[in-house]
Amino acid sequence: MFIHWFPGHMTKAIRMMQKEMSIVDSIIYVLDARAPFSCVNPAFDEIIGQKPILYVLNKADLVPKNELFKWQNYINNNHSKCITTNSTMKGGTKIFIKSLLEVNKEKLDRYAAKGVKKTIRAMVIGVPNCGKSTLINSLIGINRTVTGDKPGVTRGKQWVSIDKYIDLLDTPGTLYPDFSDQQKATNLALIGSINEEVVDTNEMASEILSFLFENYPDKLFEKYPITEISEKPLENLAIVAKRRGYILRGGEYDYERAAKAVVLDFRKQAFGKVILEKINNDDK
Numbered sequence: 001m002f003i004h005w006f007p008g009h010m011t012k013a014i015r016m017m018q019k020e021m022s023i024v025d026s027i028i029y030v031l032d033a034r035a036p037f038s039c040v041n042p043a044f045d046e047i048i049g050q051k052p053i054l055y056v057l058n059k060a061d062l063v064p065k066n067e068l069f070k071w072q073n074y075i076n077n078n079h080s081k082c083i084t085t086n087s088t089m090k091g092g093t094k095i096f097i098k099s100l101l102e103v104n105k106e107k108l109d110r111y112a113a114k115g116v117k118k119t120i121r122a123m124v125i126g127v128p129n130c131g132k133s134t135l136i137n138s139l140i141g142i143n144r145t146v147t148g149d150k151p152g153v154t155r156g157k158q159w160v161s162i163d164k165y166i167d168l169l170d171t172p173g174t175l176y177p178d179f180s181d182q183q184k185a186t187n188l189a190l191i192g193s194i195n196e197e198v199v200d201t202n203e204m205a206s207e208i209l210s211f212l213f214e215n216y217p218d219k220l221f222e223k224y225p226i227t228e229i230s231e232k233p234l235e236n237l238a239i240v241a242k243r244r245g246y247i248l249r250g251g252e253y254d255y256e257r258a259a260k261a262v263v264l265d266f267r268k269q270a271f272g273k274v275i276l277e278k279i280n281n282d283d284k
């Protein structure tokens, strides 16, 4: 599968992020826990520079706990502080704030030594659909305060306060303009970060069927009677079409509809909690 995934407006988004960076103290790097590795955008590296990062493995409710904690440990040990969240639920604010202050401790201490209580301004970044807005909304709770148009802040940018001393800036979801890693592209398509229109649904469905067969065969079998994966993708989709009764007028299977159903099944967790990218703490 070959996916082109860099719409022009993303260049604009990256520029906006670069511009805001001078007044940003810290980064909140949101990753979809189903595919954390694919959510890492090398285009962010340059922008972030040396700013302290809090990683958020969001959509934690969608993946097996043991795999989630392996990722969390790995990021904690090799990169920076990492927390896990289910942004559709309230209640994560305390740990979020504590963790953000922790990664910014050095700066806060420096200001405190001068008798100043510094407000931390953090930019929330991540690929489209990883849950940035939902996360911010869950953190704001009922105390929503829009703090845009502060001195030094680009007009029109929506900063929100989640605490007296913490302001967050949402940014447009941004992808990496690199077509070489098609596995990443497929993962991003499956988690809904790449526009459906640029993705071949048949191939995406075939990939997820093969992946589930390899990694979660029981869960796959509970849904579709697939006991082996054919090299010919349409043969796999035929099993789905048959099970679901997706037959066209002439008696042919409706592969397109079957493919869409499989992708939707994945997104609706019909196969249970599935992680697309596992990590072994030893090997990365």
Ligand code: GDP
Pocket (backbone or CB within 6 Å): 058, 059, 060, 061, 062, 085, 086, 087, 088, 126, 127, 128, 129, 130, 131, 132, 133, 134, 135, 173
């Ligand atoms: P953004 O593009 O990064 O701002 O993503 P959104 O905040 O718009 O979220 C995209 C979709 O993911 C929405 O349907 C959210 O309801 C859903 N979502 C966000 N966070 C979570 C989460 O932690 N768990 C689950 N299950 N869904 C989430």
